[in-house]
Amino acid sequence: MGNSVCLFGGCIPQSNVGVVEQWGRFQRLAQPGFHFFNPFAGECLAGVLSTRISSLDVRIETKTKDNVFVQLLCSIQYRVIKENADDAFYELQNPKEQIQAYVFDVTRAIVPRMNLDELFEQKGEVAKAVLEELEKVMGEYGYNIEHILMVDIIPDDSVRRAMNEINAAQRMQLASVYKGEAEKILLVKKAEAEAEAKYLGGVGVARQRQAITDGLRENILNFSHKVEGTSAKEVMDLIMITQYFDTIKDLGNSSKNTTVFIPHGPGHVRDIGEQIRNGLMESASAQLNVE
Structure with a gap:
């Protein structure tokens, strides 16, 4: 009984599609579920393709316009189109290598036209260009490109060290400017405080002398009036x-x-x-x- 089920029927899992052949020629696509096959008529299940989203990570090494070697880590998410599963099954023997080759070709054609700073700023444009090219090419083979993510951009170690040193030097220069401005403000405020202190000191001395003069004059007048003959x-x-x-x-x-x-x-x-x-x-x- 088990042999008859194995020979005359098969089960296609969910999120998969089966390719049915008759006498070695494509006949139809089998959707998920149980299917009967007539081996006496030459029918058989040639293979099963997953329609789930697959992910492929590609590492590309290329050079920018300012002669900096960088490594780009690109993540491609793709899936088989159910209606064109026969094309995906028969046309491409290794779809991952095909996708990787197109990613290399497009990336190495775009990145050399950008400087390193432009590459960091416009990495989304690079991913968009790769997506457009892959959708146009892989769609003919029954594959749909869902997303392309430019995960990381890794310059050469010496370039990263140089960039860090430049950034540190710029920050030190900016810190020196701020420090000089602070010292300038401190000196100006100190000079203003000293000038104000001297001014107030002079005002105090003048008032003190005026008070002494007024006191002496008052004492002389009082003494002269109270003591006769002086x-x-x-x-x-x-x-x-x-x-x-x-x-x-x-x-x-x-x-x-x-x-x-x-x-x-x-x-x-x-x-x-x-x-x-x-x-x-x-x-x-x-x-x-x-x-």
Whole structure:
């Protein structure tokens, strides 16, 4: 019973198509399922083709326009067309070698017209050109090209090292520019801060002197009004002597180890007062002459 089933029938699996011959000549395609064959009439199952998508990885070595040798890894996804399965069965003995040959031919005709950078940017255009050529050729043999993916582009090791060095040098140059700009901004800000500090210091000194002048004038006027018989000159001498002793006291209380040699005595105080008065009188005289 088993021998009769084996001789007179066969089962075609799902996602496959059978090729039936009669006396060595193609007769029909057998779809998935169980089929009866009449061996006495010369019918037999010549073969079974899978209609599933198959994948073929092709590695191509070629040269770019700027004389850089690269390796391209291309993945081709194809399948047998059910209606033309007889062409796929009889026309091509090794479809993988046929596909690989066309991929080599198209890729090596397109890539040498591109620079390395253009190849990385336009790898989709290369895959599109290969797909168009394969669809036109392999369609006549009962195969449909589903997708072509340019998986990887691998330049020579020396070229990759050179590209990395160029990229590193460009980044170092850019970093130097940014560092110089930062230092420039820091110096400008520091100079602006110093100028502002000096300006504020000058304003503070001017205000301090103005306050001292106003205070001295007020003290002289108050003392002159309260103590009868005193002149402004005597009051000014008294204030200067007081300030002189305050200065000596501050020098003595200073925590810094500094030695200051100054002449000390009532006569020197009088000389200082006279020098100040003479300076004020000369200044007033100069102003009168100018007017």
